[in-house]
Amino acid sequence: MHRGVRSRTLKGLRRLRAMWNAGSDMEMLAAKHRGHVMNKWSHYFAIYDRHFARLRAGAVTLVEIGVAGGGSLDLWRQYFGPRAQLIGIDTNPECRRFEAPNTRIFIGRQEDVDFLERVAAEVGPIDILIDDGSHRFADQLVTFRTLFPRIKADGLYCCEDLCSSYWEPEYGGGVGKAGTYVEFLKGLIDELNAWFWRDGVDKEPAAFARAAHGMHFYPALIIIEKRAMAAPILNPVGHTAKLESRPAPMDS
Ligand SMILES: C[S@@+](CC[C@H](N)C(=O)[O-])C[C@H]1O[C@@H](n2cnc3c(N)ncnc32)[C@H](O)[C@@H]1O
Numbered sequence: 001m002h003r004g005v006r007s008r009t010l011k012g013l014r015r016l017r018a019m020w021n022a023g024s025d026m027e028m029l030a031a032k033h034r035g036h037v038m039n040k041w042s043h044y045f046a047i048y049d050r051h052f053a054r055l056r057a058g059a060v061t062l063v064e065i066g067v068a069g070g071g072s073l074d075l076w077r078q079y080f081g082p083r084a085q086l087i088g089i090d091t092n093p094e095c096r097r098f099e100a101p102n103t104r105i106f107i108g109r110q111e112d113v114d115f116l117e118r119v120a121a122e123v124g125p126i127d128i129l130i131d132d133g134s135h136r137f138a139d140q141l142v143t144f145r146t147l148f149p150r151i152k153a154d155g156l157y158c159c160e161d162l163c164s165s166y167w168e169p170e171y172g173g174g175v176g177k178a179g180t181y182v183e184f185l186k187g188l189i190d191e192l193n194a195w196f197w198r199d200g201v202d203k204e205p206a207a208f209a210r211a212a213h214g215m216h217f218y219p220a221l222i223i224i225e226k227r228a229m230a231a232p233i234l235n236p237v238g239h240t241a242k243l244e245s246r247p248a249p250m251d252s
Contacts (some may be wrong), residue, residue: 002106014116018042020157024049029078036098040132044160047218051156052079052224055127059083065121065143066132067095067112073103087123087173089133111139113146120150135164136171148224157224186224189215197233205231 026049030042045238060080064072067088076086086103087091089110090094096105104123108115120126129151131143140159148157164171165182173180190197192212194205213227 014124024053026052026075026079029075033071033075036067038069038073038075039068040072040160041128041220043219044221047216047221047223048158051158051223052128052215055156056080058126058127059085060129061085061087061123061125062130063087063119063126063147064130064132065089066130066134067098067105068090070095070098072130072132073098077103085123087119089119109139110134111136111142113142116143116146120147125152125155126150129155129157131157131159132161135161137165137173137179140181141184148183148211149207151226153226153228155226157222157226161220162222164218181201185215185217195229 015031020026022028022031024046027045030038030040030045036178047177057080062076062080062084064076067073067090072090073086073088076084080086082102084102088098088103088105090105090107091109093107094109099105106115106119108119110116110131126147129147131140133139133143144157144159147239151157159181162182162185165173165180166175167173169179173182175185186195188208191206191208192215194209210229211226212224213229216223216225
Protein backbone atom coordinates (compact mmCIF):
# COMPACT_ATOMS: atom_id res chain seq x y z
CA MET A 1 0.00 0.00 0.00
CA HIS A 2 1.22 3.53 -0.81
CA ARG A 3 2.69 5.23 2.31
CA GLY A 4 0.29 8.21 2.08
CA VAL A 5 -2.77 5.96 1.78
CA ARG A 6 -1.55 3.79 4.65
CA SER A 7 -1.06 6.78 6.95
CA ARG A 8 -4.52 8.19 6.08
CA THR A 9 -6.08 4.79 6.74
CA LEU A 10 -4.33 4.53 10.10
CA LYS A 11 -5.48 8.05 11.03
CA GLY A 12 -9.05 7.18 10.06
CA LEU A 13 -8.93 4.01 12.16
CA ARG A 14 -7.50 5.92 15.13
CA ARG A 15 -10.28 8.49 14.81
CA LEU A 16 -12.94 5.74 14.72
CA ARG A 17 -11.42 4.08 17.78
CA ALA A 18 -11.37 7.42 19.65
CA MET A 19 -15.04 7.99 18.76
CA TRP A 20 -15.94 4.47 19.84
CA ASN A 21 -14.12 4.93 23.18
CA ALA A 22 -15.38 8.47 23.87
CA GLY A 23 -16.93 8.56 27.31
CA SER A 24 -17.76 12.28 27.35
CA ASP A 25 -18.78 15.14 25.06
CA MET A 26 -15.29 16.60 25.06
CA GLU A 27 -13.71 13.29 24.02
CA MET A 28 -16.28 12.93 21.22
CA LEU A 29 -15.68 16.49 19.98
CA ALA A 30 -11.92 15.91 20.05
CA ALA A 31 -12.28 12.59 18.23
CA LYS A 32 -14.41 14.19 15.51
CA HIS A 33 -12.21 17.26 15.25
CA ARG A 34 -11.12 18.23 11.74
CA GLY A 35 -9.79 21.44 10.30
CA HIS A 36 -7.44 23.63 12.35
CA VAL A 37 -4.59 21.69 13.90
CA MET A 38 -4.90 20.85 17.60
CA ASN A 39 -1.97 19.54 19.55
CA LYS A 40 -2.95 17.87 22.82
CA TRP A 41 -2.28 14.54 24.54
CA SER A 42 -5.40 12.47 24.03
CA HIS A 43 -5.96 11.66 27.72
CA TYR A 44 -6.53 15.38 28.48
CA PHE A 45 -10.04 15.41 27.02
CA ALA A 46 -11.70 13.09 29.56
CA ILE A 47 -10.01 15.06 32.35
CA TYR A 48 -11.06 18.43 30.97
CA ASP A 49 -14.64 17.23 30.57
CA ARG A 50 -14.68 16.17 34.23
CA HIS A 51 -13.58 19.63 35.41
CA PHE A 52 -15.16 21.89 32.78
CA ALA A 53 -18.66 20.36 32.53
CA ARG A 54 -20.08 22.39 35.45
CA LEU A 55 -19.10 25.62 33.67
CA ARG A 56 -20.83 24.88 30.37
CA ALA A 57 -24.14 26.46 31.27
CA GLY A 58 -22.72 29.96 31.76
CA ALA A 59 -20.79 32.34 29.51
CA VAL A 60 -17.27 31.31 30.46
CA THR A 61 -14.14 33.36 30.00
CA LEU A 62 -11.43 30.92 28.95
CA VAL A 63 -7.85 32.07 28.40
CA GLU A 64 -5.45 29.75 26.62
CA ILE A 65 -1.77 30.58 26.38
CA GLY A 66 -0.49 28.95 23.18
CA VAL A 67 -2.76 29.19 20.14
CA ALA A 68 -0.53 27.60 17.45
CA GLY A 69 -2.80 26.08 14.76
CA GLY A 70 -6.03 27.33 16.38
CA GLY A 71 -7.56 23.85 16.77
CA SER A 72 -7.94 23.98 20.55
CA LEU A 73 -9.82 27.29 20.32
CA ASP A 74 -12.23 25.53 17.92
CA LEU A 75 -12.71 22.74 20.44
CA TRP A 76 -13.46 25.18 23.30
CA ARG A 77 -15.94 26.99 21.06
CA GLN A 78 -17.78 23.78 20.23
CA TYR A 79 -17.79 22.66 23.84
CA PHE A 80 -18.81 25.96 25.49
CA GLY A 81 -20.93 27.42 22.69
CA PRO A 82 -21.20 30.89 21.14
CA ARG A 83 -21.54 32.83 24.42
CA ALA A 84 -18.09 31.82 25.70
CA GLN A 85 -15.45 34.51 25.67
CA LEU A 86 -12.31 32.82 24.31
CA ILE A 87 -8.94 34.51 24.67
CA GLY A 88 -5.84 33.17 22.94
CA ILE A 89 -2.35 34.39 23.78
CA ASP A 90 0.65 33.67 21.57
CA THR A 91 3.97 35.17 20.54
CA ASN A 92 3.22 34.49 16.89
CA PRO A 93 1.38 37.42 15.24
CA GLU A 94 -0.03 35.03 12.61
CA CYS A 95 -2.34 33.67 15.31
CA ARG A 96 -4.40 36.84 14.89
CA ARG A 97 -6.12 35.05 12.01
CA PHE A 98 -8.14 33.10 14.59
CA GLU A 99 -9.90 36.27 15.81
CA ALA A 100 -13.67 35.79 15.52
CA PRO A 101 -16.82 36.93 17.32
CA ASN A 102 -16.17 36.38 21.03
CA THR A 103 -12.66 35.09 20.26
CA ARG A 104 -9.82 37.54 20.89
CA ILE A 105 -6.14 36.97 20.27
CA PHE A 106 -3.42 38.84 22.18
CA ILE A 107 0.12 38.78 20.88
CA GLY A 108 2.79 38.81 23.58
CA ARG A 109 4.93 36.70 25.88
CA GLN A 110 3.60 34.74 28.82
CA GLU A 111 6.65 35.71 30.89
CA ASP A 112 5.92 39.42 30.42
CA VAL A 113 4.09 40.44 33.60
CA ASP A 114 2.97 43.84 32.27
CA PHE A 115 1.53 42.21 29.14
CA LEU A 116 -0.37 39.60 31.17
CA GLU A 117 -1.71 42.29 33.52
CA ARG A 118 -2.95 44.29 30.52
CA VAL A 119 -4.70 41.25 29.06
CA ALA A 120 -6.26 40.41 32.43
CA ALA A 121 -7.49 43.98 32.88
CA GLU A 122 -9.13 43.86 29.44
CA VAL A 123 -10.78 40.46 29.66
CA GLY A 124 -11.91 40.60 33.29
CA PRO A 125 -12.08 37.71 35.77
CA ILE A 126 -11.11 34.38 34.23
CA ASP A 127 -13.08 31.14 34.63
CA ILE A 128 -10.50 28.84 33.06
CA LEU A 129 -6.82 29.51 32.41
CA ILE A 130 -4.87 26.99 30.33
CA ASP A 131 -1.10 27.38 30.10
CA ASP A 132 -0.05 25.58 26.90
CA GLY A 133 2.62 28.07 25.85
CA SER A 134 6.40 27.77 26.02
CA HIS A 135 6.45 24.97 28.68
CA ARG A 136 9.53 26.62 30.17
CA PHE A 137 9.56 26.52 33.99
CA ALA A 138 10.36 30.20 34.53
CA ASP A 139 7.55 31.22 32.15
CA GLN A 140 5.05 28.85 33.74
CA LEU A 141 5.91 30.30 37.15
CA VAL A 142 5.53 33.94 36.06
CA THR A 143 2.20 33.09 34.43
CA PHE A 144 0.96 31.28 37.53
CA ARG A 145 2.00 34.07 39.89
CA THR A 146 0.50 36.78 37.68
CA LEU A 147 -2.73 35.19 36.54
CA PHE A 148 -3.75 32.82 39.37
CA PRO A 149 -5.13 35.78 41.36
CA ARG A 150 -7.05 36.85 38.22
CA ILE A 151 -8.95 33.55 38.09
CA LYS A 152 -12.43 33.70 39.64
CA ALA A 153 -12.85 32.37 43.17
CA ASP A 154 -14.45 29.18 41.74
CA GLY A 155 -12.36 28.99 38.56
CA LEU A 156 -9.72 26.60 37.26
CA TYR A 157 -6.00 26.88 36.57
CA CYS A 158 -4.64 24.27 34.14
CA CYS A 159 -1.06 23.79 33.03
CA GLU A 160 -0.37 21.32 30.22
CA ASP A 161 2.69 19.40 29.20
CA LEU A 162 4.38 19.15 32.57
CA CYS A 163 6.46 16.49 30.80
CA SER A 164 8.87 19.34 30.07
CA SER A 165 9.81 19.20 33.77
CA TYR A 166 11.31 15.76 33.08
CA TRP A 167 12.91 16.49 29.73
CA GLU A 168 16.61 17.08 29.37
CA PRO A 169 18.19 18.63 27.33
CA GLU A 170 15.33 20.63 25.71
CA TYR A 171 14.05 22.11 28.98
CA GLY A 172 16.73 21.26 31.53
CA GLY A 173 14.35 18.93 33.34
CA GLY A 174 14.87 15.71 35.26
CA VAL A 175 13.17 13.60 37.90
CA GLY A 176 13.24 15.49 41.21
CA LYS A 177 15.44 18.18 39.68
CA ALA A 178 15.39 21.46 41.60
CA GLY A 179 13.93 24.40 39.72
CA THR A 180 11.47 22.53 37.51
CA TYR A 181 7.81 23.48 37.49
CA VAL A 182 6.79 20.09 38.84
CA GLU A 183 9.10 20.64 41.84
CA PHE A 184 7.44 24.04 42.38
CA LEU A 185 4.02 22.34 42.27
CA LYS A 186 5.16 19.77 44.82
CA GLY A 187 5.97 22.69 47.11
CA LEU A 188 2.49 24.08 46.53
CA ILE A 189 1.06 20.88 48.02
CA ASP A 190 2.57 22.02 51.31
CA GLU A 191 1.00 25.47 50.84
CA LEU A 192 -2.38 23.85 50.25
CA ASN A 193 -1.94 22.15 53.60
CA ALA A 194 -0.68 25.26 55.43
CA TRP A 195 -3.70 25.03 57.74
CA PHE A 196 -2.10 22.03 59.38
CA TRP A 197 1.51 23.17 59.75
CA ARG A 198 2.78 23.04 63.31
CA ASP A 199 6.39 24.19 63.12
CA GLY A 200 7.16 27.76 62.15
CA VAL A 201 3.56 28.35 61.14
CA ASP A 202 2.15 31.69 60.19
CA LYS A 203 -1.06 32.23 62.11
CA GLU A 204 -2.72 33.21 58.81
CA PRO A 205 -2.01 30.71 56.00
CA ALA A 206 -0.75 32.16 52.76
CA ALA A 207 -3.12 33.31 50.04
CA PHE A 208 -2.84 30.00 48.17
CA ALA A 209 -4.29 27.93 51.03
CA ARG A 210 -7.18 30.36 51.30
CA ALA A 211 -7.90 30.31 47.55
CA ALA A 212 -7.30 26.70 46.48
CA HIS A 213 -9.67 23.85 47.11
CA GLY A 214 -7.72 21.13 45.36
CA MET A 215 -4.72 20.28 43.20
CA HIS A 216 -5.46 17.55 40.69
CA PHE A 217 -2.39 15.88 39.22
CA TYR A 218 -2.64 13.87 36.00
CA PRO A 219 0.08 12.67 33.63
CA ALA A 220 1.63 15.89 32.27
CA LEU A 221 -1.30 18.01 33.50
CA ILE A 222 -2.18 19.90 36.67
CA ILE A 223 -5.59 21.39 37.39
CA ILE A 224 -5.98 23.62 40.43
CA GLU A 225 -9.53 24.15 41.55
CA LYS A 226 -10.12 27.48 43.22
CA ARG A 227 -12.63 27.92 46.04
CA ALA A 228 -12.54 30.31 49.00
CA MET A 229 -11.32 28.21 51.93
CA ALA A 230 -11.68 28.90 55.63
CA ALA A 231 -9.76 27.05 58.34
CA PRO A 232 -10.92 23.42 58.13
CA ILE A 233 -13.01 22.33 61.08
CA LEU A 234 -12.78 18.85 62.50
CA ASN A 235 -16.43 18.19 63.08
CA PRO A 236 -17.33 14.82 64.52
CA VAL A 237 -20.96 14.05 63.81
CA GLY A 238 -23.29 11.34 64.96
CA HIS A 239 -23.67 9.69 68.35
CA THR A 240 -21.19 7.60 70.15
CA ALA A 241 -22.74 4.19 69.92
CA LYS A 242 -24.15 3.10 73.25
CA LEU A 243 -23.94 -0.64 73.58
CA GLU A 244 -27.21 -2.02 74.76
CA SER A 245 -27.58 -5.52 75.99
CA ARG A 246 -30.32 -6.99 73.95
CA PRO A 247 -31.88 -10.33 74.53
CA ALA A 248 -30.62 -12.87 72.11
CA PRO A 249 -33.20 -13.60 69.42
CA MET A 250 -35.14 -16.70 70.25
CA ASP A 251 -34.93 -19.65 68.00
CA SER A 252 -38.24 -20.15 66.32
C1 LIG B 1 1.99 23.64 22.11
S1 LIG B 1 1.62 25.04 21.10
C2 LIG B 1 -0.06 25.37 21.54
C3 LIG B 1 -1.00 24.32 21.07
C4 LIG B 1 -2.47 24.65 21.20
N1 LIG B 1 -2.84 25.15 22.49
C5 LIG B 1 -3.24 23.36 20.93
O1 LIG B 1 -3.70 22.72 21.89
O2 LIG B 1 -3.36 22.99 19.76
C6 LIG B 1 2.53 26.27 21.90
C7 LIG B 1 2.31 27.69 21.37
O3 LIG B 1 2.84 28.58 22.35
C8 LIG B 1 3.45 29.67 21.72
N2 LIG B 1 4.48 30.20 22.62
C9 LIG B 1 5.76 29.77 22.76
N3 LIG B 1 6.40 30.50 23.68
C10 LIG B 1 5.51 31.40 24.14
C11 LIG B 1 5.58 32.44 25.12
N4 LIG B 1 6.70 32.68 25.78
N5 LIG B 1 4.48 33.19 25.35
C12 LIG B 1 3.32 32.94 24.66
N6 LIG B 1 3.20 31.97 23.72
C13 LIG B 1 4.28 31.22 23.48
C14 LIG B 1 4.01 29.12 20.41
O4 LIG B 1 4.12 30.14 19.45
C15 LIG B 1 2.99 28.04 20.06
O5 LIG B 1 2.06 28.55 19.14
